[in-house]
Amino acid sequence: MIKKIAADQIGGLISILMGIFCCMEAYRLHLLKGGGIVGDDTLPAIIGAVLIVLGSLLLFMRGRKQHAVQFPPKGVLLKMLLCMVFMFAQCLLIPLLGYLLSTLFVSWGLFRVIGGYAWLRSAIYAILLTAGLYLIFIKWLQITFPAGVFF
Amino acid sequence: MESLQLLLSGFAEAITPINLLMAAVGALIGTFVGVLPGLGPTSAIAILLPVTTVLEPTQGIIMLAGIYYGAMYGGSTTAILLNIPGEVSSVPTCLDGYPLAKKGRGGPALGITAIASFVAGTLGVIGLVSFAPLLADEALRFGPPEYFALMVLALTVMVSLSGDSIIKAFVMGAFGFGLAMIGLGPSSAMARFTYGSSNLTAGLEMTSIIIGLFAITEVLKGIEERRMRISVGNLGSVYPKANDLKRSAPAMFRGGVIGFFLGLLPGCSAAVTSFLAYDAEKRFSKTPEKFGKGAIEGVAAPEAANNATSSAGFIPLFALGIPSSPPLAILLAGLMIYGLTPGPVLFEQNSQFVWTLIASMFIGNIMLLILNLPLVWLWVKLTHIPYGIMAPIIFMFCTIGAYTVRNNLFDVLVALIFGVLGYIFHKYRWPVVPLILCFILGPLMEESFLQSMSMSAGDPRIFVERPISLAILLASAILLVISIKLVRRTNKRVKDETEHKFNVA
Numbered sequence: 001m002i003k004k005i006a007a008d009q010i011g012g013l014i015s016i017l018m019g020i021f022c023c024m025e026a027y028r029l030h031l032l033k034g035g036g037i038v039g040d041d042t043l044p045a046i047i048g049a050v051l052i053v054l055g056s057l058l059l060f061m062r063g064r065k066q067h068a069v070q071f072p073p074k075g076v077l078l079k080m081l082l083c084m085v086f087m088f089a090q091c092l093l094i095p096l097l098g099y100l101l102s103t104l105f106v107s108w109g110l111f112r113v114i115g116g117y118a119w120l121r122s123a124i125y126a127i128l129l130t131a132g133l134y135l136i137f138i139k140w141l142q143i144t145f146p147a148g149v150f151f
Numbered sequence: 152m153e154s155l156q157l158l159l160s161g162f163a164e165a166i167t168p169i170n171l172l173m174a175a176v177g178a179l180i181g182t183f184v185g186v187l188p189g190l191g192p193t194s195a196i197a198i199l200l201p202v203t204t205v206l207e208p209t210q211g212i213i214m215l216a217g218i219y220y221g222a223m224y225g226g227s228t229t230a231i232l233l234n235i236p237g238e239v240s241s242v243p244t245c246l247d248g249y250p251l252a253k254k255g256r257g258g259p260a261l262g263i264t265a266i267a268s269f270v271a272g273t274l275g276v277i278g279l280v281s282f283a284p285l286l287a288d289e290a291l292r293f294g295p296p297e298y299f300a301l302m303v304l305a306l307t308v309m310v311s312l313s314g315d316s317i318i319k320a321f322v323m324g325a326f327g328f329g330l331a332m333i334g335l336g337p338s339s340a341m342a343r344f345t346y347g348s349s350n351l352t353a354g355l356e357m358t359s360i361i362i363g364l365f366a367i368t369e370v371l372k373g374i375e376e377r378r379m380r381i382s383v384g385n386l387g388s389v390y391p392k393a394n395d396l397k398r399s400a401p402a403m404f405r406g407g408v409i410g411f412f413l414g415l416l417p418g419c420s421a422a423v424t425s426f427l428a429y430d431a432e433k434r435f436s437k438t439p440e441k442f443g444k445g446a447i448e449g450v451a452a453p454e455a456a457n458n459a460t461s462s463a464g465f466i467p468l469f470a471l472g473i474p475s476s477p478p479l480a481i482l483l484a485g486l487m488i489y490g491l492t493p494g495p496v497l498f499e500q501n502s503q504f505v506w507t508l509i510a511s512m513f514i515g516n517i518m519l520l521i522l523n524l525p526l527v528w529l530w531v532k533l534t535h536i537p538y539g540i541m542a543p544i545i546f547m548f549c550t551i552g553a554y555t556v557r558n559n560l561f562d563v564l565v566a567l568i569f570g571v572l573g574y575i576f577h578k579y580r581w582p583v584v585p586l587i588l589c590f591i592l593g594p595l596m597e598e599s600f601l602q603s604m605s606m607s608a609g610d611p612r613i614f615v616e617r618p619i620s621l622a623i624l625l626a627s628a629i630l631l632v633i634s635i636k637l638v639r640r641t642n643k644r645v646k647d648e649t650e651h652k653f654n655v656a
Contacts, residue, residue: 007579008319015322022329025344032341037609040336040343043597047328054322069578072375080374084571087367087546091563103550107543114374115539125540133547141205143555 007069012058015051022048082113098148099138104130154284161506165213165514173210174511177203177217178518179526184218185225186530193477193584195222197365198545200485201358201552208489208504213511215485219478220272220515223461224523227264227454228530232257240421240457242645243429247442247449254445259391261527263399263447264454266391269520271407271455275462276512278411279469283498286470290495295602296613298494300623302596305473305588307630317635320585323576327589328596330355337598350561357484357590359553359562363569364576364583365481366549370542371574390524391447399451402432406452410459414475415467421460421476423637426644428456465512468493469505472595477584483591488556492595 022044029041071077086109093102107129111122137143164170180202184195199218203211230241231248244264251260293301306324333344334354345351391399406428413424432452433442442449464475472494474480486493491501498505523530553566576583607613615621 008316011319011322011579011581015325018326018329029336029341029343033339038338038601038604040338040341042601042604043328044332044343047325047332050325051322051329054318054325057318058322071578076375080371080574083371083374083542083546084567087550087567087570088564090550091560091567094560094563103547107547110543110546111539114542115537117539125543129544129547133551137205137551137555143205143551144558145554146560 008058012055012060015055015058017055019048019051019053019055022051024048079113083110086110086113094148095146096148099145100130100134101148103133154280157502157506158280158510160503161508161510162513164209164503164507165510170210170213170511171514171518173206173214174217174514174518175522177214178221178515178522179217181218181221181223182225182228182519182523182526182530183221185222186228193481194365194369195225196478196481196485197361198369198548198552200481200488201362201548201555203485204358204488204552205555209507212486212489212504212508213514215482216508216511216515217518219482220268220512220519221523222478223458224265224268224519225530227268227457228261228527231260231264231450240425240453240460242422243425243453244450244457246429247444247446250443250445251447251450256445258527259395260447260450262391262524263395263451265520265523266396267399267403267406267451267454268458269516270403271410271458272462272516273513274407275411275414275459275465276509276516278463279465279512280509283466283470286466287495287498290471291499293495293619294617295599295606296617296620297623298599299596299603300614300620300627301471301473302592302599304623304627304630305471305592307627307634316580319580320582323581323583324585324589327586328593330360330586331590331593332597337594338601350559353557355565355590356553356556356559356562357587358488358556359566360569360590361481361484361587362549362553363566363571364573364587366545366552367566367570368573368577368583370545370549371570372577373538373542395447399447402448402451403455405431405435406455407459410456411463414460414463421457421464422645423641424456424460425453426641428452430644462512469497470495472497472592474588474591477587480584480587480591484587487591494595 026041026045026048029039029044033039033041072080086106090102090106093105096102097105104126108122108126111117111125112119115122115125117125138145165174180199181195184198196215196218199222200215203214203218205211206214226241227244227248230244232252234245234249248257248260248264251257290297290301329344331354333351335341335352336343342352406425409428409431410421410424413427414421429442429449429452432448433439436442436446436448438446461476461478464479467473467475468479468483472483472492474483483493489504491497491504549566549570550563553563554560556562573583575581603613604611613620614624
């Protein structure tokens with residue numbers, strides 16, 4: 001599933017939008033600034049202008065070579081998406097369940113999704129990984145992680 | 152002479168049982184991660200950087216040095232055994248390394264690689280000891296305009312990291328600058344781009360962005376490519392024969408010299424020098440027809456150049472604060488975690504620490520040679536670990552690494568967001584290293600810019616009226632032109648060589 005898209009032009013547009021965003025922030029800072037020629041607003045303004053100029057080049061320059069972008073098949077894409085969902089979920093679960101339990105659940109899911117192992121085998125790998133992380137980072141290196149609201 | 156004494160005191164600090172253990176562990180895990188197919192030295196260091204942050208500064212930095220050399224060596228191992236160059240600079244190693252491996256001579260090729268890396272790396276560190284303090288002494292005379300000019304010089308590196316579009320590299324650099332501006336402004340401490348968020352007021356954490364763009368993205372790429380275990384044939388003995396050494400020694404020397412001196416130029420990456428060394432070796436050879444079919448000199452020369460360039464890169468890094476390659480940019484981030492800001496005052500303010508680091512680079516190099524040759528079989532076995540097991544482990548390391556720097560889950564969230572962004576950047580060929588480089592250099596550049604403008608009451612001519620500043624700016628312009636030419640040449644060579652043979656990860 002190879003398709004040609006004007007990705008660089010979209011990138012150029014995003015760059016222009018970011019540039020406008022930077023310039024707006026520079027203007028806000030400029031109004032807050034008491035006096036002086038340069039200050040905290042100077043670089044945001046310069047970077048904003050640079051982003052707008054470079055973005056315009058990408059957007060309007062003719063004859064730029066477009067390369068084909070090949071996306072993975074749907075199944076693989078879903079697998080990647082699931083992994084990231086698990087990882088974001090871990091971020092939300094850590095304050096609730098604590099580091100160890102959330103790591104156990106999330107790694108269980110990751111072993112299942114990435115490796116395609118059976119649930120039981122994935123659970124064994126997850127337990128081993130969580131135990132290893134506990135021993136190295138919590139017991140040995142004394143890192144403090146959130147314990148969760150239930151503990 | 153003073154440098155030698157300081158180096159000896161650095162050794163005294165570095166050679167303790169626990170520090171030696173850290174160097175050994177660093178070299179081993181660096182090689183381990185570097186050996187994993189598709190993970191280049193940059194990704195390897197990015198993944199392992201968080202592990203070092205939980206250690207004492209000296210131990211952490213020693214481990215980091217071990218990881219750096221280990222990851223570089225690991226990248227060469229996959230290039231030779233599996234024909235998978237972790238970085239573009241390893242492509243020339245594949246040209247003759249893989250044919251040697253197919254002939255059952257992968258062992259000697261790995262042995263020569265280790266020796267070439269050790270020789271060139273050690274020579275490079277000697278060059279560092281000799282030149283860096285002198286350069287730093289000169290640079291002590293610099294004022295804010297010269298520092299600003301220096302940062303402009305550093306940005307010429309972006310050209311060599313630009314991939315297929317210089318405009319895209321500069322957009323990414325500007326984006327990096329923008330990200331670095333989030334937080335409190337250096338002049339008035341006014342909040343910028345924070346929108347009332349307390350997490351954003353403290354600014355974005357560099358480690359989280361690095362973990363996201365390199366480590367998490369790499370795992371996503373691995374899932375996409377459905378990486379699996381890969382079997383390697385018979386290696387043969389890893390100890391090269393006398394004849395191999397005899398043929399490789401001049402190649403190592405020539406490659407080392409090319410790599411070291413060109414590596415001093417900020418715009419000249421290891422990819423450029425390794426290709427130049429390979430091409431020069433082929434030109435010098437009496438049997439150029441053997442190149443590409445398994446000539447041991449074809450492995451020795453680019454590997455020596457690659458490592459000499461990496462070591463030479465430490466000179467502008469330590470003396471001027473300019474990272475000349477992606478792994479060094481990550482290493483710079485590692486040093487900054489320990490409160491070290493590489494640049495002219497580094498040798499003045501953190502003398503003991505710097506010399507301990509330099510001593511640990513020697514130790515890291517030696518550890519690599521001692522440990523890696525006998526353990527080649529182990530690295531080969533490790534390539535058999537299924538990706539389905541490795542990927543979740545790397546993901547969990549990423550969470551810990553992003554969290555531990557500030558004990559803040561917001562940093563984990565940032566790492567994940569940049570992981571997704573990194574994958575999108577990879578798909579659409581937007582180079583991420585300029586982003587990191589500008590994120591690191593941005594605050595320093597802004598500070599020196601604001602100070603310079605205050606000195607001149609807002610007159611930008613201050614940058615061209617001071618001779619050193621003007622000279623550095625002119626050098627930047629010249630380097631920019633040279634870099635563009637060299638990068639075009641290298642891109643052409645990479646295209647020639649990779650069209651049918653490899654996938655550069």
